[in-house]
Amino acid sequence: MARRREIAAQVEGLDTSRESPHESPPAAHPRTARAEPSARSRIMLLRALDAEPVAAAARAEPVTAAALTPEDAFDALYVYAAPGLIRQAHVLTGSLRLAFESAEHAFHRAWDHWPEVARDTDPVGWLRIQTHAYALSPWHRFRRLFRRPSPAPVDPLLRAIRELPPRQRRALVLCDGLGLSVSEAAAETEAGTAATRNRLLHARAALHELRSAEPWDATRDSLAVFLESMSGSTVSHPVSVREDSERRIRMLTRTVYTAVAVLIALVAYTIATTP
Structure with a gap:
């Protein structure tokens, strides 16, 4: 408990004064109203540590910088955010295997760039961008040549969303699933506000046509409920994610050193044997 109090106090004291690059969004739907990015980051880590009850008491206790x-911090972020990111990637791809892979890829990159992610005003948003980009990468289509394709989703909503173009899927998940405004979704996907709005409208229209028997409000609520029904029982342990990321970096470093050594040897051999 004492350790949790120290961590909670440090999280409460994190410097999140850097302004968000996103423009001020309009008011979100009441069902999905969200906190400001800096406050959300602190709340996120406290929830992951299950430290809200002791946070107030911890503020009055002196703690060391270490x-x-x-x-x-990474483990807390992983425990809190990984289940939700897996759900989002599952909706985007329709493949649970690729969803797990996308989330782990995002956390590998986060650990590789941990000083940057730790100082970000919205670390969950940083991870979400990485997860969605990997999940919707066009290179995955070539994997079908070497792997058996994933079975179609059982959930009819996921099957319907899978019929949409990737950019429309992403706009739908961000705006109707997570409650982001159109301007926030546009900034996250590096697209214009008008283009994002058009993608969202086309996605809604196509989804409503595919599920004409169900009112649109019910479809939107079903998507939000699916994304919120997070369970961390099947995700990897954060320690294994960190160790895997570090192992990948070591292998990459050794590969680069080996390639450089081979190149130097070839150049030296060529110079020595040239008349």
Whole structure:
């Protein structure tokens, strides 16, 4: 408990004064009203640590600067955000296997760039961008040549969303599933506001046509409920994610060193044997 108090106090004291690059969004739907990015980041870590009850008491206790280690912060972020990111990637791809892979890829990149992610005003948003980009990468289509394709989703809503173009799927998940405004979704996807709005409208129209027997409000609520029904029972342990990321970096470093050494040897051999 004392350790949790120290971590909670450090999280409460994190410097999140950097302004968000996103423009001020309009008011969100009451069902999905969200906090400001900086406040949301602190709340997110406190929830992951299950530290809300002790946060108030922890503020009055002196803590050392090293109380919250990078490993502690990363593990807290992973425990809180990984289940939701897997759900989002599952909706975007229709493949649970690719959804897990996309979320782990995002956390590998987060650990590789941990100082940047730790100082970001919205670390969950940073991870979401990485997860969605990997999940919707066009390179995955070539994997079908070497792997058996994933079975079609059982949920009829997921099957309907899978029929939409990738950009429309992403706009639908961000705006109707997570409650982001059109301007926030446009900034996250690096697209214009008008283009994002058009993608969202086309996605809604196509989804409503595919599910004409169900009112649109019920479809939107079903999507939001699916994304909120997060369970962390099947996700990897954060320690294994960190270790895997570090192992990948070591292998990449060794590969680069080996390639450079081979190149130097070839150049030296060529110089020595040239008349």
